[in-house]
Amino acid sequence: MGKLSTPDWIREGFDSKADWEKSRGEKKPGKKADKTFKIKICPECESSEVKVVLTGDEGKGDNGWECKSCSWKGGDIEEKELGEDEFLEYLDKMEGK
Numbered sequence: 045m046g047k048l049s050t051p052d053w054i055r056e057g058f059d060s061k062a063d064w065e066k067s068r069g070e071k072k073p074g075k076k077a078d079k080t081f082k083i084k085i086c087p088e089c090e091s092s093e094v095k096v097v098l099t100g101d102e103g104k105g106d107n108g109w110e111c112k113s114c115s116w117k118g119g120d121i122e123e124k125e126l127g128e129d130e131f132l133e134y135l136d137k138m139e140g141k
Contacts, residue, residue: 086111
């Protein structure tokens with residue numbers, strides 16, 4: 045085993061490793077810049093009033109989703125990914141209904 049050495053971020057006077065990486069322009073791989081939110085959309089009427097149906101034996105249900113607006117039932121559900129600003133606009137729109 046070799047000697048332990050002081051990390052570069054401490055030697056350069058930074059308070060944390062994150063501050064040091066930020067000053068050097070380094071980003072963590074796989075990290076998204078913005079938060080994303082996922083909403084379920086009905087494939088028939090484009091409504092977001094989609095709920096999970098829990099009936100029968102666990103894991104053996106064939107119709108897993110149901111739309112409250114058009115009474116559609118099925119397993120093929122659309123999922124929409126929204127950014128933070130888009131999601132807030134979506135929530136404001138839903139409150140107005």
